[in-house]
Amino acid sequence: MxxxxxxxxxxxxxxxxxxxxxxxxxxxxxxxxxxxxxxxxxxxxxxxxxxxxxxxxxxxxxxxxxxxxxxxxxxxxxxxxxxxxxxxxxxxxxxxxxxxxxxxxxxxxxxxxxxxxxxxxxxxxxxxxxxxxxxxxxxxxxxxxxxxxxxxxxxxxxxxxxxxxxxxxxxxxxxxxxxxxxxxLSPALVRLRCDPSSVKGLKGIRVDASLSLRRGGKEVFRGRGDVLFTENGISGDAVFRASSYAKEGDLVLLDLLPDVPEERLAAAAAGREEPFLCILNNGLARALYARAKGEELLSLAKNFPLTVRGTAGFPEAQVTxxxxxxxxxxxxxxxxxxxxxxxxxxxxxxxxxxxxxxxxxxxxxxxxxxxxxx
Ligand SMILES: Cc1cc2nc3c(=O)[nH]c(=O)nc-3n(C[C@H](O)[C@H](O)[C@H](O)COP(=O)(O)OP(=O)(O)OC[C@H]3O[C@@H](n4cnc5c(N)ncnc54)[C@H](O)[C@@H]3O)c2cc1C
Structure with missing residues (x-):
């Protein structure tokens, strides 16, 4: 035999x-x-x-x-x-x-x-x-x-x-x-690292977001799913999918309210003291208020920018x-x-x-x- x-x-x-x-x-x-x-x-x-x-x-x-x-x-x-x-x-x-x-x-x-x-x-x-x-x-x-x-x-x-x-x-x-x-060989289906300052105060917050990964102005990946903010980056299934395409220096734009059109968001938030109350997670809203005001604030919710600094590497990757x-x-x-x-x-x-x-x-x-x- x-x-x-x-x-x-x-x-x-x-x-x-x-x-x-x-x-x-x-x-x-x-x-x-x-x-x-x-x-x-x-x-x-x-x-x-x-x-x-x-x-x-x-x-x-x-x-x-x-x-x-x-x-x-x-x-x-x-x-x-x-x-x-x-x-x-x-x-x-x-x-x-x-x-x-x-x-x-x-x-x-x-x-x-x-x-x-x-x-x-x-x-x-x-x-x-x-x-x-x-x-x-x-x-x-x-x-x-x-x-x-x-x-x-x-x-x-x-x-x-x-x-x-x-x-x-x-x-x-x-x-x-x-x-x-x-x-x-490179690590895939893995957390993306970003500047810690760009995710300051967001650790532990999970959102259902639309993620656009851009290189030189061109979109190389778009996906929707969970995004979890970590101390120095982002994780979650949308991020894992993006990680297969991501390179250091790429720009990530997160639409934190993918089901809410910009006009509707603008109408709901206009003139309010806490414009994102009951629209975004409170912790996330506070972090955005600290960063911007007015028009800029709205665009931040629809296009939250992060620069990729690398991945969490092989130890945390799900696949090679x-x-x-x-x-x-x-x-x-x-x-x-x-x-x-x-x-x-x-x-x-x-x-x-x-x-x-x-x-x-x-x-x-x-x-x-x-x-x-x-
Ligand atoms: C945390 C985590 C979650 C995941 N979740 C999913 C999921 O939900 N769905 C999905 O599709 N994929 C998932 N994956 C990916 C998936 O698990 C792997 O792609 C898959 O297990 C690969 O199977 P494999 O048999 O090729 O390798 P492995 O499962 O890695 O098995 C290889 C085995 O070979 C042994 N080995 C290595 N070298 C030697 C040697 N020299 N002699 C003898 N034995 C050796 C190792 O000890 C190991 O047990 C996940 C991965 C991780 C890490």
């Missing part, structure tokens, strides 16, 4: 291991941590936003968008829900198309995987950080205190984001050893932009440089928007590998 080693016990690695074992392969799943699926258990604010019914390649960034589209055409949201439901549970979309387990508990999704891995007979090795991967007619893997041989290897060791979940970027070197490159180029893999995500070496999940140069797209990529790429494994 062909022996396959899957490196990384995250969403992609666990999916791949389950699917390969069900196809009759002998599978070992190697995870450097002491538990499987730690990151999966923390997703979606602990609720596990596993996919999105509005699935499509336009929600992804990658070196090879056409390949992402082909993979998604074979494994879309319906397939993701069917795959997860085949292990148990019920998965339901919310009004924005984001799919969650009905119990709204990400850790329970990890439990589904653990149960299924056991049932499928996958050999699970915890505390096994693969540090050496070589080929001498077959693959040889080594970690502190252990080693193994395999006929094929799936590298599903994640990216560089949120290092505390075991993903510090060190696993890229395992692929580089076979001649792979790593396209430039960049990675092993898809172009260095074939249609089954097998390495073009070493037959039998496959890639799945965030380690690849494909990242999605906020809303379930990254877990979906983990499942879809794992499915592609498992189906294509010869």
């Amino acid at each position: 062909k022996k396959i080693a899957v490196i990384g016990g995250g969403a992609a690695g666990m999916s791949c291991a389950v699917l390969l074992a069900k196809r009759g392969f002998s599978v070992s799943l190697l995870e450097r941590g002491e538990r499987l699926g730690r990151k999966l258990s923390a997703t979606g604010n602990g609720q596990g936003n596993v996919t999105n019914v509005r699935m499509g390649a336009e929600h992804y960034f990658s070196d090879d968008p056409a390949k992402v589209a082909r993979i998604l055409s074979r494994f879309g949201a319906e397939e993701a829900v069917a795959f997860l439901s085949s292990m148990g549970g019920i998965f339901l979309p919310d009004a924005r198309g984001r799919v969650y387990p009905a119990g709204r508990q990400a850790s329970a999704v990890t439990d589904l995987f653990r149960r299924e891995l056991r049932r499928a007979g996958v050999d699970i090795c915890l505390g096994a950080q693969v540090k050496e991967l070589s080929y001498d007619g077959g693959f040889r893997l080594a970690w502190e205190g252990g080693h193994m041989r395999a006929d094929a290897v799936v590298l599903a060791a994640g990216g560089k984001a949120a290092e505390h979940f075991g993903t510090d970027g060190s696993a890229y070197a395992l692929a580089e050893g076979f001649g792979h490159t790593v396209s430039p 932009k960049g990675g092993i180029p898809l172009r260095e893999t074939d249609e089954n995500l097998m390495s073009r440089f070493r037959e039998g070496l496959y890639f799945a999940g965030e380690i690849l140069d494909a990242d999605g928007e906020c809303g379930g797209y990254n877990l979906h990529w983990a499942f879809a790429s794992a499915y592609t590998v498992a189906e294509g494994m010869k």
